[in-house]
Amino acid sequence: MGLNNKAADGYDRDSTIGCPPRSFRKAVRPALKGIILTILFDGIAYGMLLFVLACGLSVTLGLMNFVNLAHGAFAMAGGYITVVLVNRMGVPFLLGLPLAFVVTAAIGALFERTLYVHVYGKSHLDQVLFTIGLVFMAVAAVDYVMGSSQQFVQIPQWLQGQIDVFGVGVGKYRLLIIIVCGLLTVALQLILTKTRFGSRLRAAVDDQRVARGLGVNVNAVFGLTFAFGSGLAGLGGALGAEILGLDPIFPLKYMIYFLIVVTVGGTSSITGPFLASILLGLGDVAGKYYMPKLGAFVIYTIMIVVLIWRPQGLFARPVGR
Amino acid sequence: MTRPLSSTVATYLARRARWTPLEIAFWLLAAATIYLLPGRHLILTEIAILGLFALSLDLILGYAGIISLGHAAFFGFGAYCAGLLAKHEIITEPVVALIVSGLAATVLGFVTSFLVLRGSDLTRLMVTLGVALVLREIANKYSELTGGADGLQGITMAPVLGRFRFDLFGHTAYIYSLVVLFVLFVIARRIVNSPFGLSLRAVKGNPLRASAVGIAVNWRLVAIYTIAAGYAGIAGALLTQTTAFTSLDVLAFERSADTLLVLIIGGTGYLYGGLIGAVIFKLMQDWIANLTPQYWQFWIGLVLVLIVLVGRERVAGWMAPIRALIGRIGRRARRADALGASPGQGG
Numbered sequence: 001m002g003l004n005n006k007a008a009d010g011y012d013r014d015s016t017i018g019c020p021p022r023s024f025r026k027a028v029r030p031a032l033k034g035i036i037l038t039i040l041f042d043g044i045a046y047g048m049l050l051f052v053l054a055c056g057l058s059v060t061l062g063l064m065n066f067v068n069l070a071h072g073a074f075a076m077a078g079g080y081i082t083v084v085l086v087n088r089m090g091v092p093f094l095l096g097l098p099l100a101f102v103v104t105a106a107i108g109a110l111f112e113r114t115l116y117v118h119v120y121g122k123s124h125l126d127q128v129l130f131t132i133g134l135v136f137m138a139v140a141a142v143d144y145v146m147g148s149s150q151q152f153v154q155i156p157q158w159l160q161g162q163i164d165v166f167g168v169g170v171g172k173y174r175l176l177i178i179i180v181c182g183l184l185t186v187a188l189q190l191i192l193t194k195t196r197f198g199s200r201l202r203a204a205v206d207d208q209r210v211a212r213g214l215g216v217n218v219n220a221v222f223g224l225t226f227a228f229g230s231g232l233a234g235l236g237g238a239l240g241a242e243i244l245g246l247d248p249i250f251p252l253k254y255m256i257y258f259l260i261v262v263t264v265g266g267t268s269s270i271t272g273p274f275l276a277s278i279l280l281g282l283g284d285v286a287g288k289y290y291m292p293k294l295g296a297f298v299i300y301t302i303m304i305v306v307l308i309w310r311p312q313g314l315f316a317r318p319v320g321r
Numbered sequence: 322m323t324r325p326l327s328s329t330v331a332t333y334l335a336r337r338a339r340w341t342p343l344e345i346a347f348w349l350l351a352a353a354t355i356y357l358l359p360g361r362h363l364i365l366t367e368i369a370i371l372g373l374f375a376l377s378l379d380l381i382l383g384y385a386g387i388i389s390l391g392h393a394a395f396f397g398f399g400a401y402c403a404g405l406l407a408k409h410e411i412i413t414e415p416v417v418a419l420i421v422s423g424l425a426a427t428v429l430g431f432v433t434s435f436l437v438l439r440g441s442d443l444t445r446l447m448v449t450l451g452v453a454l455v456l457r458e459i460a461n462k463y464s465e466l467t468g469g470a471d472g473l474q475g476i477t478m479a480p481v482l483g484r485f486r487f488d489l490f491g492h493t494a495y496i497y498s499l500v501v502l503f504v505l506f507v508i509a510r511r512i513v514n515s516p517f518g519l520s521l522r523a524v525k526g527n528p529l530r531a532s533a534v535g536i537a538v539n540w541r542l543v544a545i546y547t548i549a550a551g552y553a554g555i556a557g558a559l560l561t562q563t564t565a566f567t568s569l570d571v572l573a574f575e576r577s578a579d580t581l582l583v584l585i586i587g588g589t590g591y592l593y594g595g596l597i598g599a600v601i602f603k604l605m606q607d608w609i610a611n612l613t614p615q616y617w618q619f620w621i622g623l624v625l626v627l628i629v630l631v632g633r634e635r636v637a638g639w640m641a642p643i644r645a646l647i648g649r650i651g652r653r654a655r656r657a658d659a660l661g662a663s664p665g666q667g668g
Contacts, residue, residue, distance in 0.1 A: 061443070067443055115630070118630055126629045128388060128390070128446065129585060130629035130630070132581075132622070132625060133624070133628075133629070134622065135622065136578075136619065136622030138622075139619075140616045140617075141619060143616065256451070256454060260447075263443065263447050294462065297455060297458045297459065300454050300455045300458065303451050304436065304452070307444050308436055
């Protein structure tokens with residue numbers, strides 16, 4: 001019965017010629033497993049990168065209820081800073097990364113103190129307009145200074161190529177991303193839960209007014225967090241230039257991804273955005289591999305469904321605000 | 322002294338709905354450009370279309386308070402509908418095709434309107450942005466239908482109403498666009514000055530109180546979102562018909578953002594904002610593009626940042642003298658009306 005059906009849909013007709021022999025099929029299976037593991041690995045690397053890129057946004061959004069669509073501009077800044085440092089000035093790549101963090105954090109602090117402070121109290125529409133304006137300016141300015149073509153960071157020889165881990169080909173560079181981002185995540189979690197600053201930050205996120213009443217300098221906490229988050233975005237941009245591609249429209253291209261991480265993950269902790277990033281990374285890589293025709297469609301649809309289903313985010317605890 | 326509330330409201334609405342001399346002057350001026358600026362009809366067509374699109378955004382932003390970052394979804398949907406209808410010669414007559422495209426966008430608007438009912442401003446931003454991105458992705462991937470990144474080419478437009486052929490200088494296109502804009506404007510004006518429009522303002526002001534006085538908040542939002550989507554679709558269809566071309570650009574995020582800027586320049590919540598904003602925006606774009614063709618986006622961004630830093634209220638305040646003038650002229654006209662009417666009532 002089943003065989004007949006197969007013949008009917010034209011699948012079995014080729015079996016005498018097209019169907020691979022049994023021995024070959026066996027050989028294919030581990031390779032297929034390898035592909036799945038590679039997708040898993042790439043997806044996790046991608047997701048962790050997204051987390052480092054977006055976690056600053058999640059904190060600013062949760063803390064000040066501030067919609068910062070220009071977050072990607074800081075990531076782009078980090079990427080271009082690394083390009084200039086490493087490619088043109090010959091700074092070693094591993095030194096370029098922390099420098100990208102420091103410089104972008106400084107830019108973030110500067111912008112926060114001079115421009116963003118004026119917009120906190122305004123409506124969401126104003127915040128959206130303001131940050132879109134910043135994005136447009138950043139895009140055009142980078143285009144003017146660096147040109148519109150895609151830029152590549154020169155990665156040292158020892159980071160190129162693959163190594164075998166349990167029979168799975170693993171890109172060395174992606175491994176570096178996972179290690180760096182994993183360490184950062186642990187560090188962030190420790191800062192947030194174990195330090196005095198972390199408890200101030202959590203208090204301010206939970207209830208700003210009460211935190212102020214208890215003597216927490218919320219503005220200072222926010223300024224620091226904003227700078228730190230921008231720095232992380234810059235570091236993510238530097239690390240991700242290789243994978244995500246670095247060109248002037250970077251902030252627009254990845255804006256939606258950052259927003260997905262934040263809205264799906266919720267803004268009340270960093271575990272939510274972390275899980276959301278990993279899911280997004282896996283979903284995007286797997287989606288593009290298995291369903292290239294649909295592409296990013298899957299991600300957007302999932303986002304809409306999640307937002308309709310749980311507007312507070314998938315991993316958010318309900319906050320009475 | 323104790324007139325029934327309904328008649329008070331009716332008088333109020335009737336007074337609001339009356340055309341002021343300045344409005345009439347505005348439209349006469351618009352009509353005069355047909356004869357006065359025959360060499361600028363191409364850019365004027367763009368202004369009319371952008372104005373119509375901004376008007377549709379004003380309906381949801383200015384009257385319902387929904388911030389949308391993906392209004393281009395409906396614009397693009399209408400644009401592709403009109404393009405496909407003309408290309409495959411399903412409906413060749415432009416006006417009918419325009420209406421059909423508008424209806425298609427209306428349906429899309431109705432379906433997606435339920436997505437913007439829930440959640441905060443941020444959720445709405447994301448959902449509207451997401452819908453536009455999904456559509457853009459579909460248009461990009463199904464390139465055999467839409468032409469993908471190359472755009473939908475090979476559209477030939479039939480004459481409007483079977484008589485007026487689209488010419489190279491854009492005369493027909495401009496008159497066509499202007500007439501469509503005017504008709505839709507009059508309908509929009511009627512909508513916002515109706516009791517329905519008044520209830521929308523209540524919803525925008527305070528949804529909780531609005532529902533407490535018995536306004537079905539969600540249905541009001543669904544209705545206005547659907548209408549606005551139809552408007553945007555017609556604007557997009559107009560663009561396709563007047564340029565005989567459409568591409569992925571019509572669905573781009575930049576289009577939504579630019580329109581937001583157009584509306585902010587002109588001011589929200591009085592319908593003319595989108596039209597005035599479109600004139601200013603296009604002239605500004607034209608001027609900047611002449612200076613620095615590649616980087617005009619920078620200046621657009623700068624304008625956005627400055628408007629917010631200075632304060633939208635203050636920017637709108639610069640228009641205050643003009644508005645006051647409108648009000649004064651309007652009041653005088655009304656008084657003259659009342660004087661003229663009362664003896665008649667007495668006798």
